[in-house]
Amino acid sequence: MDMTLDSKKDTLMDYIMKNCLWQFNSRAWDRELQNENIIKKATQLLCHESPEKSTPADRCYWAEAKQLVDEWQCFPWLSKMTATDTKCMMGKLKNDLDSQLITNSLNEELNDPNY
Amino acid sequence: MPYHEFECSKCIPERIKHAVDKTPAENLSDALPLGYLNTIPGTLSERGCAYCGAKHVIGTPMKDVIHLSHGPIGCTYDTWQTKRYISDNDNFQLKYTFASDMKEKHIVFGAEKVLKDNIIEAFKAFPHIKRMSIYQTCASALIGDDIKAVAQEVMEEMPDVDIFICNSPGFAGPSQSGGHHKINIAWVNDKVGQVEPKITSDYVINYVGEYNIQGDQEVMQDYFKRMGIQVLSTFTGNGSYDDLRAMHRAHLNVLECARSAEYICNELRKRYGIPRMDIDGCGFGPLASSLRKIGLFFGIEDRAEAIIEEETKRWKPELDWYAARLQGKKVCLWPGGSKLWHWAHVIHEEMGLEVVSVYTKFGHQGDMEKGISRCEAGALAIDDPNELEGLEAMYKLKPDLIITGKRPGEVAKKIRVPYLNAHAYHNGPYKGFEGWVRFARDIYNAVYSPIHKLAFVDISKDAISTDKNFVTRQMLSDKDIDPAVVNSKELHEYTGEFDSIKKLRNKEYPKFPQKGKLTAV
Numbered sequence: 001m002d003m004t005l006d007s008k009k010d011t012l013m014d015y016i017m018k019n020c021l022w023q024f025n026s027r028a029w030d031r032e033l034q035n036e037n038i039i040k041k042a043t044q045l046l047c048h049e050s051p052e053k054s055t056p057a058d059r060c061y062w063a064e065a066k067q068l069v070d071e072w073q074c075f076p077w078l079s080k081m082t083a084t085d086t087k088c089m090m091g092k093l094k095n096d097l098d099s100q101l102i103t104n105s106l107n108e109e110l111n112d113p114n115y
Numbered sequence: 116m117p118y119h120e121f122e123c124s125k126c127i128p129e130r131i132k133h134a135v136d137k138t139p140a141e142n143l144s145d146a147l148p149l150g151y152l153n154t155i156p157g158t159l160s161e162r163g164c165a166y167c168g169a170k171h172v173i174g175t176p177m178k179d180v181i182h183l184s185h186g187p188i189g190c191t192y193d194t195w196q197t198k199r200y201i202s203d204n205d206n207f208q209l210k211y212t213f214a215s216d217m218k219e220k221h222i223v224f225g226a227e228k229v230l231k232d233n234i235i236e237a238f239k240a241f242p243h244i245k246r247m248s249i250y251q252t253c254a255s256a257l258i259g260d261d262i263k264a265v266a267q268e269v270m271e272e273m274p275d276v277d278i279f280i281c282n283s284p285g286f287a288g289p290s291q292s293g294g295h296h297k298i299n300i301a302w303v304n305d306k307v308g309q310v311e312p313k314i315t316s317d318y319v320i321n322y323v324g325e326y327n328i329q330g331d332q333e334v335m336q337d338y339f340k341r342m343g344i345q346v347l348s349t350f351t352g353n354g355s356y357d358d359l360r361a362m363h364r365a366h367l368n369v370l371e372c373a374r375s376a377e378y379i380c381n382e383l384r385k386r387y388g389i390p391r392m393d394i395d396g397c398g399f400g401p402l403a404s405s406l407r408k409i410g411l412f413f414g415i416e417d418r419a420e421a422i423i424e425e426e427t428k429r430w431k432p433e434l435d436w437y438a439a440r441l442q443g444k445k446v447c448l449w450p451g452g453s454k455l456w457h458w459a460h461v462i463h464e465e466m467g468l469e470v471v472s473v474y475t476k477f478g479h480q481g482d483m484e485k486g487i488s489r490c491e492a493g494a495l496a497i498d499d500p501n502e503l504e505g506l507e508a509m510y511k512l513k514p515d516l517i518i519t520g521k522r523p524g525e526v527a528k529k530i531r532v533p534y535l536n537a538h539a540y541h542n543g544p545y546k547g548f549e550g551w552v553r554f555a556r557d558i559y560n561a562v563y564s565p566i567h568k569l570a571f572v573d574i575s576k577d578a579i580s581t582d583k584n585f586v587t588r589q590m591l592s593d594k595d596i597d598p599a600v601v602n603s604k605e606l607h608e609y610t611g612e613f614d615s616i617k618k619l620r621n622k623e624y625p626k627f628p629q630k631g632k633l634t635a636v
């Protein structure tokens with residue numbers, strides 16, 4: 001059976017939750033930055049665009065994104081998707097990350113004003 | 116994911132929010148154990164104090180430092196040498212511990228004078244050591260001794276010494292984690308930026324949240340040096356005091372234990388613009404990903420790849436020998452903090468172990484998010500369990516092994532559950548490719564040791580056969596596995612040396628000429 005866009009997105013979400021650490025920084029604002037930047041750069045890489053990496057921060061986000069996309073070669077269906085579908089799926093993926101780890105998170109430390 | 120109620124804790128209703136059963140259909144926004152809260156009265160917790168977290172976890176691994184506790188001698192003595200954070204300077208920080216030995220009269224009349232005498236005496240006793248950390252304890256905090264002023268006086272009288280003050284008395288937080296936070300912030304506030312380092316590479320990192328347990332730091336440093344990366348400082352295992360004053364000059368903070376040391380990375384990111392990259396140094400797959408990420412950041416991924424290829428070729432057949440024999444064995448993964456998420460997925464994927472429970476003593480909810488995400492459905496996740504809950508979980512889950520600290524480890528032994536030391540290790544290091552095989556070897560030895568069978572024999576009533584009791588680990592482990600695996604010529608047991616660290620000291624590394632400033636860093 002063909003995978004739907006949502007099931008593809010869920011597969012990638014499971015992969016990130018199991019294997020990555022960048023999405024778990026300890027404050028909400030920090031998680032927003034991580035999700036935003038790393039997913040944006042991963043999307044650009046999947047769509048053969050060139051992500052910005054001229055500042056140390058951008059380069060760090062890019063290294064995380066590039067490693068992730070390289071590991072995702074284990075999902076052969078990913079390279080067959082159109083850029084439009086990829087962007088749509090990655091947008092949903094970011095929403096899921098934000099929802100589970102920020103907006104609906106039960107982690108009471110996320111909004112602590114100090115680190 | 117439903118919250119989990121322990122029978123033994125029905126009388127402490129607050130405890131229900133501290134344990135969760137992981138289910139396949141739900142996620143972290145459905146249930147998450149509470150964490151980093153004061154221990155509930157009536158529950159006998161196994162945590163350490165905030166002084167202990169600051170001194171014994173983070174401060175003391177610094178190797179060229181006199182570590183002096185300002186307080187009663189018990190604070191420092193009772194936890195001395197419980198961690199094996201070795202160093203390449205003959206383990207000075209492990210061999211000696213110092214305390215100002217406060218007594219009742221000091222509580223009444225003050226202990227600043229005795230502290231000053233102690234500082235001077237310690238420096239005179241060890242004239243080659245010019246750096247000191249002083250740790251406040253409950254007693255010295257409550258009487259209000261001004262440790263900083265005393266240290267300043269000594270530094271004026273002895274201009275070649277430098278002293279760091281850590282004000283993290285035992286009561287300054289719910290657990291040792293409060294102390295981790297305090298010493299991170301104190302170090303970045305008081306010491307970082309004071310020393311300008313000699314930069315010898317285009318690629319410069321601080322390796323943070325790594326405590327050189329049985330040599331972990333030295334294993335990882337070996338990989339970094341083989342990649343031509345300068346490890347400016349390690350916070351703090353095998354770390355040098357003055358190197359850590361120069362942390363502000365790194366291009367990247369490579370963070371291992373985020374639980375104990377994310378604070379300093381976050382501050383260095385905010386104050387000096389140094390990015391934070393979280394890594395896993397354990398397990399072939401996660402370690403390879405981590406080296407690749409660091410390689411990518413600096414544009415030297417080919418160097419990472421060469422190490423991964425060489426190390427995997429050398430050690431994978433040995434890992435697989437153990438993995439073939441550990442399939443399906445049930446494990447309670449009960450370390451203190453970060454190892455629950457560093458290990459939860461990879462001992463399943465690479466050794467075939469079933470993680471039936473994860474717990475943390477001092478972790479925060481963020482650690483539980485990581486741990487629950489990484490373990491398989493069905494696992495029981497517990498925050499700050501008490502001893503009765505630990506026992507109840509073990510009776511119910513019937514693990515083949517628990518991986519934990521020595522206090523709960525001894526409890527497990529009493530009910531005949533093998534235990535492996537997650538904090539100080541049994542025969543580490545466990546980081547690195549070879550280290551991961553050593554970990555698998557220790558797990559195998561623990562699970563299959565014939566002693567556990569013998570321990571179940573009650574010599575007061577069971578009949579003891581004298582002709583059938585000879586067994587070895589391999590007789591036990593190999594009886595149910597595929598003969599093709601047993602007879603494999605490729606897979607074999609660990610063949611490394613007893614001391615895997617010695618060969619790394621004084622090792623020569625390739626010279627990579629400096630090209631100048633990286634454009635991006």
Ligand code: SF4
Nearest residue numbers: 164166190252253285
């Ligand atoms: S709680 Fe206080 S008195 Fe007890 S070991 Fe910790 S610092 Fe010392």
